[in-house]
Amino acid sequence: MKKLGFGLMRLPLLDGNNKNIDIEKLKDMADAFIKAGGTYFDTAYPYHQGMSEVAFREAVVKRYPRSSYTVTDKLPIFAIQRAEQMQPIFDEQLERCGVDFFDYYWVHALGSESYETAQRVKAFEFIAEKKREGKIRHIGFSFHDSPKLLEQILCDHPEAEYVQLQINYLDWNDTTIRAKECYDIATRHGKPVIVMEPIKGGALANVAQGAERLFKSKEANMSVASWAVRFAASLENVMTVLSGMSNIEQMQDNISYMADFKPLDNEEQELVMTAARMIRESIAIPCTACRYCVDYCPKSIAIPEYFAVYNNLKRFGPEQRIVADTYYSNLNMEHGKASDCIKCGKCEEHCPQHLPIRDYLKQVASEME
Ligand code: SF4
Ligand code: SF4
Structure with a gap:
């Protein structure tokens, strides 16, 4: 289970309101995850309009000893204009999550504009200071931009221990996301990678019929989504693959192949790339439903x-x-x-x-x- 992380950004809801998380269903999912050996939970300040952190506290922190899980949270640099805003937000995050420290804490969703802000308000210095104070165990950043900018950030900030990247088989050779190039740069810098959007916001769970037939002809009993998670987890320098699970069925499906994970072999890798070509031709708008907009x-x-x-x-x-x-x-x-x-x-x-x-x-x- 080392390579499966529970992303808390698409949680089950009580109704159509994104803030109203179904805590009882989340408890069942968290229980199944921890029982199967999972430890890595990933939340962030804006997820579910602030309620993801609270839901994590209710479903996990209040019900499990601190040593049985790790939690990742993130500095919402896109919501920050001045350096003085960082400390109150950080304190609020600790309080919402109900913990004394974060195991992992990233500068969230860096791109060219937000990196300028991060540099101006000294965001990396801030999280390094929190690490010295014992409020964070490990620091890093999550990233959504060009390989060139990734290279620059890693050179500017060698203190970053991890990088969170968008990696999935559809974006691997995509000319905008350029996932492979970003992965190679992080690897060259010796930074383990945490994968986000392995299923591309759910798009790779429900693919074009030709691609689905291809997957089913190889492994009739495995879900279509499993190919996407396994593709990302097969990368050697990947520490964790986050899956933003929304119900217990998705959790059980992920556990079924990640509890005893076997990397894709060469033939399976080729099959995935063939499916990617078919899917690319079938998606009209490649939105991942991250809701950042x-x-x-x-x-x-x-x-x-x-x-x-x-x-x-x-x-x-x-x-x-x-x-x-x-x-x-x-x-x-x-x-x-x-x-x-x-x-x-x-x-x-x-x-x-x-x-x-x-x-x-x-x-x-x-x-x-
Ligand atoms: S359009 Fe909005 S929800 Fe879709 S990928 Fe872009 S920011 Fe995310
Ligand atoms: S959807 Fe249209 S109105 Fe809304 S933020 Fe984008 S450009 Fe502006």
Whole structure:
């Protein structure tokens, strides 16, 4: 179980509100994870609008001895303008999680703009100081940008012990995410990698039919998602693969092959790359549903939800039309429509996938409205 981490960003909900986490279901998932030998929990300040950290406290911290788990949290650099903001946020995170120290603590989601902020407010110096104080055991950063910037950050900050990268078989050779190049750079710098988005926000659990047939012809009993987690876990320099599990079935599925993990062999690696080519041709909008964009939209547009509706419609065709229309109009009742976008671009500044969200919303509006 060393290589499976429990990502606490897509937790089961009581209703449609992202803040209302179903704590009882989370307890069952945490119990199954720990029973199977899992220890690594990953949360962050913005997940579930601040409630992921609280849910972790309720489901794990209050119910298990501190030595039986590790917790990773992150400095939300995208929400920080001044150095004085870091200490109160850090204290709030310790309190929300109910712990005295974090095992791992990253500067969250670095990209070119947020790295400038991190340098200006001395974010790395701040987390190194917390490490000296015993409030953090290990420091590092999570990253969503070009190989060139990754190289620069690792040269500027050799004190970073780990790097969290977006790695999955679809992004491995992708010309925007460039996962392989980033992985190679981290490895060359001797930094173990923690993998985020191994299933690309769920997209690699529900793939194009041709790719699904390919996977099933090789291993009829293994889930499609398992190929994605196993691909990431097979990389030698990967310490942990985070899976943002949303229900007990996903947890049990992950445990079934990660408890006694066997890396993919050469033939399986080739099969995964063939599937990646098929899938790439079938995804209309490659959104991972991370939700980093949503809080910045002045029109409260349900960006990831609209993209999911659109992707399903494009993938499954006219038979999905009624379902797609229903979802779309339900979402319209509480959110701005795709056509309400005023093209301010605030969402795109925060999208780790660098998606042209405004253009995609135009496509969604013309299809759905
Ligand atoms: S560009 Fe459109 S979707 Fe993006 S933040 Fe502005 S209004 Fe919202
Ligand atoms: S549009 Fe970008 S930031 Fe928004 S949910 Fe999708 S991947 Fe995340």
